[in-house]
Amino acid sequence: MKKYVLVAITALLSMSCNGQKRKAKDIENTVVEQPKGSWKVDKEFDDQGNLIRYDSIYSWSSWY
Numbered sequence: 001m002k003k004y005v006l007v008a009i010t011a012l013l014s015m016s017c018n019g020q021k022r023k024a025k026d027i028e029n030t031v032v033e034q035p036k037g038s039w040k041v042d043k044e045f046d047d048q049g050n051l052i053r054y055d056s057i058y059s060w061s062s063w064y
Helices: 002-014 024-028
Strands: 036-045 051-061
């Protein structure tokens, strides 16, 4: 009886679990998209056309 239990335990422990391993074809087909960003530029000029104020904001989002 002890031999059967020992064989059963050995058989269960010798099986491997590959549940979290990814296949090479799954990795190749994975598409990674870059975050989308935008610039907002505000300029202010005086009466003579000289730049007196410059402000820029860059914003990005990884949510689509």
